[in-house]
Amino acid sequence: MLSSVLSKEACAKCRFCCAFRRQSLWETPLFPMDTVKKWEAAGYGFTREKSGGEYGRMKLSDRYLTADPEEEVPCYFLDGEKGCVLDVKEKPFDCKIWPLRIMKKENKELVIALTPTCPEMGKTPSEALKKLVEEGLGEEIYRYALQHPFVVKDYKEGFPILMSRPAAD
Numbered sequence: 001m002l003s004s005v006l007s008k009e010a011c012a013k014c015r016f017c018c019a020f021r022r023q024s025l026w027e028t029p030l031f032p033m034d035t036v037k038k039w040e041a042a043g044y045g046f047t048r049e050k051s052g053g054e055y056g057r058m059k060l061s062d063r064y065l066t067a068d069p070e071e072e073v074p075c076y077f078l079d080g081e082k083g084c085v086l087d088v089k090e091k092p093f094d095c096k097i098w099p100l101r102i103m104k105k106e107n108k109e110l111v112i113a114l115t116p117t118c119p120e121m122g123k124t125p126s127e128a129l130k131k132l133v134e135e136g137l138g139e140e141i142y143r144y145a146l147q148h149p150f151v152v153k154d155y156k157e158g159f160p161i162l163m164s165r166p167a168a169d
Ligand code: SF4
Pocket: 017, 018, 019, 029, 075, 076, 077, 078, 079, 083, 084, 085, 086, 091, 092, 095
């Protein structure tokens, strides 16, 4: 969804968003239940959560081997050679829109924000990214979030906002 501003080649080389330190586990992608059931049958562990609709989260917390807070554990679906092995239908929406996030502020405003740690996109939204969001991607993200409220995360200070609107409730 961001291929016009973030090349697949750059993501394939980087993979920053596909491995997680303990403090980044809140960032792990959330999987719709049809995908969860398929991968559970293949032996992968998920916690099932129900806030904002039923979804699954990978059980990565017991995979750390050291107490080092900088240790990273890869996503189940990251192949060292090929990158992400999921096809476009199975890839979580969180991954499709990375490094964008849809987030809820304390006043319930829903915002589309840039994760400022993406090494490729940087800390400040580019004009091309702003245009992409304004010209359709933003609406697409809001639409998805309306049907899948679990993708909405709590807003974090320092995430630059590209679009905002009041919450529906
Ligand atoms: S599902 Fe794919 S893109 Fe998403 S974190 Fe895992 S390996 Fe990366």
